[in-house]
Amino acid sequence: MTEPAETTGGASTTTLPPPRRDDWVPADERVAGFDRRTIWPGVVLLVVWALWAHVMPWINDQIEVDNPIVAGDVVNLGFGEVTFVPTVGWQLESGVLLTEGNEEAATIPGAARLSSDVVSYSAKSGNWDGTAEELADQMIDVNENLDLLLAKDEQGRSAITNADGVAGEIVYIAGVDQAALIATYVFERPDGPADIGVEIEVVGTPEKLEDLVEEIASMIETTTYRPASQEANS
């Protein structure tokens, strides 16, 4: 602020206090050259930042996931209609298990993530009007843009079918340290806003994926869509 010249005023300013200086830091208000009065707000900002961005994530890292799948568990990916049977012993990191009377706990879109050792298995359902192959392409595209998959080279594709005989697509992608499987299904839903797509991503080292191939294949195969009305009729 440029201070006005005192002479321009009508008042005789000799008896008035001098105009303030916003930018002046008195010598006795300095600590290590900083304005003492500006230290506490800065400290508050730093403390909250440290707690929010570092301490809480650290606490979270100290707590192990202890939510193992037991026999009979079914993962609910939407309205209790899109489900899969997870492998016993894997850890459920996120997602909802199917419980009677609470099927709507997971709506569409819905997602779940399981892990075993260093392999992660994520499945998600969502609205999709297109083929399983198109869904696989779309998700490879999105993942590349997000840099989520460390693997990049597509090694091969094949058609798969689930337990109900619905056809899907599986893509194997290899990288230097990590390999990934992307499996997709599209389930027809005549009365819904769109068909339901399910996409499964399995990421781990190539050796581990190979070791666990049967467990993974079983989860992919048991991924089904069974509308409540259909179940009632059958």
Add this chain to the structure above:
Amino acid sequence: MTDTATRGDTDAVVTARRAVIDESGWGATFRVIQPRNFTFWVMVFLFVSGAALTFQGYRAAAEAYTESFAQGFTWYTLFALVFLWLFHRLDRYSSIPAKAKVVAFLFSGLVSTFAMAAINNDAFRSILAKTISLDFMLTWSAGATAPWSEEIVKMLPVVLLIGLAPRVMRCAFDGFIIGAISGLAFQVFESVSYVYGTAAANFGQAEYGTNVLFIRTVLSTGHWTWSALCGAGLVYLIGRPAEAPRRGFGIALILWAMFLHWFWDSITGITGGASWAIGLYLPLTIVCVGSFIWVYRHTVVKERAWAQALLAAEVDRGVITADELEASVGTRKQRKHFVRSQPNHRRTKHVLEATNDLADEIAKAYALDTPDVEHARAEIARLRG
């Protein structure tokens, strides 16, 4: 300006005005770059880390979900501009410099949202899932996390500005306005990520993001109302030079805002996900906006009193009439009533606006009769016709 006895203000008037200006911080300037200010360096550090995180997230989203990101970003830019204009209109007297408002907006959007709240929310929700259950986390974790995690970091722009511009942040009303701006910034930065996040959940299809954009625009009275309450509450809690601490009241305001936030986030859990639950957002919106208006009315009184004290001598000088002063520092209703009572509505509105300009100029000139102040007076005479 030759005849100081008749045209100039007396020392008593200048002294009285300076007391008001000193107390209110009216006309105080705001400089962003202040090397001697510790808070400034903390702000620089946090801006760098927050902006890096935000741009990383946004850039990846813009590549993966281009259409949805563009929709969200464009819409919420417009949304933010409209609300910033609205908050600017509320801040009529002793207004906070625009630069300070921009800093508060960016700090909340870039630092509070993505460099603090998003990280803390994810970690705390994960802790709830691991220590209680995944089902509990899904239903209740938003309400158990966001009210404290988000409301606290949305108050940080108030703390930041107290450090950067202590002369600007003088009373609860300043906390109220900066809080509202902070909440708005949090809301728009977060909403952009919700829009592309919903598209992402549907394999990147933009139309699902558009639905969320629509819903979040209709239900948009959350963050900025809660944060305005918290901003005012924080100033009452810690006190400022022109605001004696009222700790109980301050804490009550903050807790009330957190309660509203909790209720908003827990409607699904409370109602068991019933379809009629959506209807609860209407009364809740009314309560949120009602609380915002109540705190505005409560805090603006002080600013009006300052304006009144600063302009009173202008009535004695014959620059404005007592009625004009009353209307100019009155409520919206009083202003409207006064304008309607005058023969030329348009002209009266202009005179009232020019009276506000005069108050700003007097404050900037630290109560001296500078050419700028004289010009502001001449403008009132010209507009009166």
